Amino acid sequence: MSDRRARDLELLDLIDGHQGIPFEGDVWRIVREERDVLQGYPAGARWDPGTFDVLYTALEREGALAEIHFHLSQQPVFPSRLRSVLHRLTVRTTRTLKIADLDALVGLGVSRESYSSLSYDRCQEIGDAAQFLGFDGILAPSARWPCHNLVLFMDRLDPDDLRLVESEPVDWQEWRESQRKRS
Numbered sequence: 313m314s315d316r317r318a319r320d321l322e323l324l325d326l327i328d329g330h331q332g333i334p335f336e337g338d339v340w341r342i343v344r345e346e347r348d349v350l351q352g353y354p355a356g357a358r359w360d361p362g363t364f365d366v367l368y369t370a371l372e373r374e375g376a377l378a379e380i381h382f383h384l385s386q387q388p389v390f391p392s393r394l395r396s397v398l399h400r401l402t403v404r405t406t407r408t409l410k411i412a413d414l415d416a417l418v419g420l421g422v423s424r425e426s427y428s429s430l431s432y433d434r435c436q437e438i439g440d441a442a443q444f445l446g447f448d449g450i451l452a453p454s455a456r457w458p459c460h461n462l463v464l465f466m467d468r469l470d471p472d473d474l475r476l477v478e479s480e481p482v483d484w485q486e487w488r489e490s491q492r493k494r495s
Contacts, residue, residue, distance in 0.1 A: 319437075319440065319441055319444065320437055320441070323420065323421065323437060323438065323441050324441050324444070324445065326419070326420060327409060327420070327438065327441045327442055327445055327447075328445055330409055330410070331407075332406075332407035332408055332409055332410070332447050332448075333407075333408050333410045333451070334404075334405060334406050334407070334408070335403065335404070335405045335408050335449075335451060335462065336402075336403070336404045336405075337371070337402070337403065338400055338401065338402055338403075338477065339369035339370060339371055339400075339401050339402075339403050339462050340369060340370050340371075340372065340373045340375065340376035340377075340398060340399070340400055340401075341367065341368065341369045341370075341376060341398075341399050341401060342376050342377065342379075342380040342396050342397065342398050342399070342482060343396070343397060343399070344394065344395065344396060344397075345395035345396065345397050345481075349397070349399040349401070349476060349479070350367070350401075350474050350476065352365035352366050352367040352464065352466035353365055353366070354366070355368065356436075357432065358432045358435045358436070358439075358455070358463075359432075359435055359436065359438070359439035359450050359452070359463040360436060360439045360440070360443075360463070361436040361437075361439065361440050363440070364443055364465060364466070364467060365465075365466040365467060366439075366463055366464060366465060366466060367463070367464040367466060367474075368461065368463055369401065369403070369461065369462045369463070369464065370454060370457070370459055370460075370461050370462070371459050371460045371461070371462060372457065372459035373398065373400075374457055374459070375454045375456070375457035375459035375460075375461065376398060377398065377482065377487055378454070378456040378457040379454060379455075379456045379457070379461070380396065380482075381456075381484065381487065381488070382456050384484070386430075390484070394484075395481065396481070396482040396484065397479050397480070397481055397482065398479065398480050398481075398482050399476060399477075399478070399479045400476075400477040400478045400479075401474055401475065401476055401477060402474070402475045402477055403462065403464065403473060403474055404472075404473045404474075405448045405449050405462075405464070405469070405473065406448060407446065407447050407448050407468075408447060408448055408449045408450065408451050408462070409442045409447045409449070409450045409451070410451045411438075411450065411451065411452040411453065412453075413453055414427065414453060417452070417453070420434070420438055421434050421437075421438075422434045422435060422438070427455055428455040428456070438450070439463065442465075443465045443467075443468070446468070447465065447468070448464065448465055448468035448469055449462055449463055449464040449465050449468070449469075450462075450463045451463075
């Protein structure tokens with residue numbers, strides 16, 4: 313027997329009311345040095361319950377850095393030997409669920425107060441419903457940076473929809489210092 317809960321019918325109706333938008337442009341993604349940047353996986357993170365392959369990206373370079381830095385900084389000791397690579401990708405989607413802002417998230421049942429926390433239950437339900445309804449991804453506000461993230465559902469994309477443009481190593485020490493100076 314499956315541990316899967318039944319989908320929220322009200323949420324399915326709300327999301328099904330969206331037509332979806334096409335997206336074509338550059339996004340940023342950070343992965344460990346040895347990892348294939350175009351390889352999705354069932355992360356069990358904010359927008360996927362861990363049952364389908366996704367690729368998390370940000371529309372801004374700093375947004376990608378802020379997202380990954382946040383998660384790395386949750387560890388007891390910041391990993392000093394980790395080699396991360398920042399990649400710029402070109403992406404093309406045809407039917408992406410656009411969640412414009414925090415108000416739109418609240419309309420889908422996400423609490424304003426919990427959005428930046430590690431409590432992902434409602435967002436995972438939204439991601440699961442969007443994938444079930446045939447969307448190829450979600451464009452949603454980043455919880456870590458004033459930009460949007462594009463979460464891609466890999467089973468809804470063709471290999472030609474993703475292309476690596478450029479890559480650069482990440483110096484986390486340097487990035488942290490630049491953020492301290494910004495504050």
